[in-house]
Amino acid sequence: MKNTVVIGAQWGDEGKAKITDILAESADIIIRYQGGCNAGHTVVNNGKTFKFHLIPSGILYKNKLCFIGAGTVIYPDVLNEEIENLKKENIDLSGLKISPLASVTMPYHIDIDGYSEDTAKGKEKIGTTKKGIGPTYTDKVSRHGIKVQDLFDIDGLSKKLDIILPLKNKELTQIYGLKPYSKELILTLCQKYADIIKPYISNDWQKIFHDAIQQKKSVLFEGAQGVMLDVDWGTYPYVTSSNPVAGGAFTGSGFGPNMAGEIIGVSKAYITRVGEGPFATELNDETGEKIRKIGHEFGTTTGRPRRTGWFDAVVAKYGVLVSGLTSMAVTKLDVFDTFNEIKVCTAYKDTRTGEIYEYYPTNVNIHEYLEPVYETHAGWLSDISGIKKYEDLPENAKKYLARLEELMGVKISIISVGPDRHQTIFR
Ligand code: GDP
Ligand code: IMO
Ligand code: MG
Secondary structure (H helix, E strand, O other): OOOEEEEEOOOOOOOHHHHHHHHHOOOOEEEEOOEOOOOOEEEEEOOEEEEEOOOOOOOOOOOOEEEEOOOEEEOHHHHHHHHHHHHHOOOOOOOEEEOOOOEEOOHHHHHHHHHHHHHOOHHHOOOOOOOOHHHHHHHHHOOOOOEHHHHHOHHHHHHHHHHHHHHHHHHHHHHOOOOOOOHHHHHHHHHHHHHHHHHHEOOOHHHHHHHHHHOOOOEEEEOOOOHHHOOOOOOOOOOOOOOOOOOHHHHOOOOOHHHOOEEEEEEEOOEEEOOOOOOOOEOOOHHHHHHHHHOOOEOOOOOOEOEEEOEEHHHHHHHHHHHOOOEEEEEOHHHHOOOOEEEEEEEEEEOOOOOEEOOOOOOHHHHHHEEEEEEEEEOOOOOOOOOOOHHHOOHHHHHHHHHHHHHHOOOEEEEEOOOEOOOEEEO
């Protein structure tokens, strides 16, 4: 298999993990390169469901190296829970590797994220997962972060904490009115975190990556979140704090951009979003409820009901552009099995001026004035969840997919018609 990057092309939860899990069979190395336990990745293998937050979705195969890369943020308590759950299922974790350069989420990051969300009003609210993601990345970028490698250098960590902790405690107490942390407590926690991570830390990652390139091993990059949640390219400020676009695969993994063979975007046949922010095709009606019910659209990480809406080709085209997608995987096509009509948004219309937008307007403030321009497609009204070949799909399903390809300007290489590995059509 060519080296492949799998990314979300919408607002997350597109079914990336299912696609990653299938492609992982032919990969040697699978690497998660950004995000943290805000991600909720579901893999269904022979009727058994696995949910991952930090561990790459390739872990269910034996003899694969599964990296948690430098661009990720790790909350060791959640990682530990994930590890313990997989051990109970007798999943082999000998291939799990953690980058010494990944950032560590500390309890104060969780405190700040929770407080900021709980006290935010109106447009201030982002609807984060409260997993400390934003505050951990903030500290990383402001150079006050703690990296995995720091957990194994107690002297260095102690000196670092002498600088960081007084500032952090000032922020916690004076800005947020939260409780401060003692250095002793943080050092004790860091010792616990080191014990969790120790069996998996990959201090030899440079040799492993070097050898992988020399031996032409195949690498699969697993994205979290999606293009529209990207901190640079998404619906800012209603985004996460990392780079889910394909470029993030290289800044976050330690492999260079010349490694990209295929870049597959994953999109649902409709769209969902959790949390706040613009969503042009959102359906606050019976149809939206029907999609939520049939598609089981509730968050993997937080359990929140996902907002649902029609496929937005303006968003898809934007993802193709900013991530250089070579093809798209369309998931959850089966959710439309009982729909008479299916709509697709082809552009936005400014209700003030009548102006038509064919490209994504990146200023979120104007979105309240935009309405989607729709075209309507006839449904196929049959059960497609057992179909294995593209030719066997109903004509109307094929027409729908062909139209999406035309609008997005990229081919659809994978079609998913159910959560299981086997419910997948390759073209
Ligand atoms: P991710 O975050 O992109 O990996 O996606 P999630 O795991 O959060 O959400 C996708 C959900 O859709 C999971 O519950 C999957 O099991 C499920 N799923 C994936 N592909 C399909 C599909 O083609 N059809 C149906 N019905 N469910 C799917
Ligand atoms: P996967 O990898 C869907 C959303 C949150 C919120 C915004 C910021 O499963 O697709 P954060 O906690 O990251 O600071 O929250 O991003 N969000 C996701 N939405 N899927 C995800 O991950 C998400 N990770 C974060 O709901 O709107
Ligand atoms: Mg998810």
